[in-house]
Amino acid sequence: MDDTQSTSELRPTQEKAPGFQSWRPYQSAQQCCEPSTHFQAENLSIVYRKHLALQNVNLEINKGCITALVGPSGCGKTSFLMSINRLTDLILGCQVSGRLLINETDIMAPFTDLLHLRRQVGMIFQKPTVFPFSIRKNLEIPLREHGMCDHATLASSIETSLQQVGLWDEVKDRLNQPAQGLSGGQQQRLCLARAMVLSPEILLLDEPCSALDPISSGIVEDLIVSLRGRYTVIIVTHNLAQARRIADYVALFWAVDGIGQLIEHGPAHTIFQSPQHELTSAYISGTRG
């Protein structure tokens, strides 16, 4: 959080970047988002081996908006994020109860098609996790697995997705080289491209900038802003300044007696300017957390 000042200083051109001029923080919610609910959590609780990690979360997330989940470590933000694409299934001893609705469909239902769900919901992790293969193969694996086998289509999809994340010009000559040779920021953008190549509706970002240096972090952040309107983005961040810069909606999570809870949720300007809950104002002003 201490480097937020320097981050924005390092990117004086951000406001002038093409395509972003019209964007203003705080007012964006009205401008960009249709007020239709895309995703909804009802009474969601997550238990890790008898320890209650998250209790009774009720949250609605609007289509095409960027929602930031903020709060101190260990308050269940990441668990919440991982339950949205049911990645919690992979974690031993983790049980999720309650309802999660995407477009009115409960994804917690027993016979949910998880592969379809995960195609619908893309996810980026804190550390860039490129597979130890070539750049091309990283993008081809999900495409092929979802039934795209034609070489021309594959190539064009790969190009489009790399262009979307602004990586095409940087890597077009070395698509067959190992992806691990890319810089951290490039790797994270490749991960984003890999998630977007399946054209998901929802993108889950788990602190996508925290493992990156300020410059790469700025590039990735700009990229996330450019997704507004096309994807529903849910981003976990420890960086309040980042949430202030990019989010339309903010949800504050807090661990009360070791149990994660949703404290407050609302449009970014309301949360930042007139928080309702005392924890929120304390967190935003920096006296707690």
Next chain:
Amino acid sequence: MILSSNNISSHSKTDLHVLWSLQVFAVVAGSLLVLVIGFILRESWPALSRLGLTRLFTDPGWFPTEHSYQLTPIIGGTMLAACGSILLAAPLGILSALFCHFYAPPLLGKWYRHMIELLAGIPSVVFGFWGLVVLVPLVASWHPPGPSLLAGILILTLMILPTIMLITHSSIAQVPSAYIHSATALGLSRWAVIWHIVLPVSRIGMLTGVFLGLARALGETMAILMVCGNVVQLPSHLFDPIRTLTANIALEMAYALGHHRSVLFMSGLVLMGLVLCFVSVAEALRHKANHAIAK
């Protein structure tokens, strides 16, 4: 390491004695390999110098009493048994390692792993005995005579499977869980995650296991001696009895004299060469895998 002699200013007499005696032990242990190879060479020297290696392949057959020492069918039998068992054991071992990581409920996976460890601890003579009493009659009821290449392959498979499974298991455990999580988040099915991510990432570890398994299969004596029938011939099908290099040594050493004995030592030399080749390939692979992880 801190004790290395130049680190310590005072060289008391007892300290020097300790160093000398440790050095003696270390030299004994270190020279053991030279001693083993030297003695095998020494004993096989008469055969090597008088008969030469070519006679092992050009003689009319394996008739030690008539000084005819053709090893081709025996080497062929050894190779067939080892390769056949690796062909069975490699997929089974890799699949069961995958089972523990991705398919089994946690408790069952743990039990299964313990079972494989127990399997690894069963002495080869017990495998051989069980093979002789249970497996050979079973094969015979399917297709006589019973003691056969097939029985040998099956018993060897059981014996080298733990090696392959346990090494694969630990190399799969080293695949970063972030890879598996992000592949799953991309909507890849369980098998797609395994096929596209887990297997390619852990392939070097798996190969190490396969080569060590092959080395073990080649060097195995007792089980194969008990179930293979020990007839010197190149088998025409799976149900023919065979004799391996190890079984040949174990069977004939007791009464071999002169050139015969020397040829047996020479076949031991050949066997050791083969096994050490595979072991060093496995070691090189392990080295490479460690480097890849460190990077």
Next chain:
Amino acid sequence: MLSPSNTIGETGATLMVWTAVTLIATPFLWLSGDLLWYGWHQLSINFVVSVPQNAGREGGIGPILVSTGLIMTVCMAVAMPIGLGTALFLSEYTQNDQVSGRLIRGSLDVLAGVPSIVFGLFGNAFFCQLLGLGFSILSGGLTLACMVLPILIRTVEESFRAIAQDQRLSAAALGISQRATIQHILLPAAIPGVLVGCILGLGRAMAETAALIFTSGYVDRMPTSLMDSGRALSIHIYDLAMNVAGGNSNAYTTALVLIGLLLIINLSASWITKKWTTLNQLPS
């Protein structure tokens, strides 16, 4: 753990994995079931102590257990000092990149890969013939000692290397001699590791057959000295199964005894390791 399948390929893969597991579990359960079923009812104190009769078809395994014990004693009595000394030398007096250390380690690694029948050949040529020990418990034990040295040294060396460098530094800072450092600081700290190394070596020696066939011999009488030929448990099983018609039931019981001993050996090794690691993890 991953998402359930919904395609044919996925179902096929799952089927394949479960089939493989069944294929492996079946013979294992069959083998252990057989051993228990046919071996258990004959197992008694009497079987363990009495003398084999009628080429082993009847009677027990008393002298064979004694021979096995003697062979193991010879093996460990020779392997332990050499192993301990070499491990100490490797961990305390050589660096990883030093030529002498690398040579010794490399040769031990290669030795670990040598098939047991080749050790048998070597033992026959060196101990039985050149040193004139003949087919005897001594030759068998010495041959096995050569065989278990690599595994013994590897485990013991690792346990010495696991000792924190601080302890050596503080001992040196107190002006304690190397002999005293080894005796009072390093050895006590590494005792569990040394024990585990010896136990693992013992397990490997006990399971061995091929190296003993033409070094310790076949004689199933009670040995009177180390120069007598003595039959180990594993050789007894081999002989009953291959050369004695109708020896199967005693072979089953002997196999059960052998596996029981090996289980005790391996379980105690893992128990010591567990105990040791939990002790080391206690906050100091």
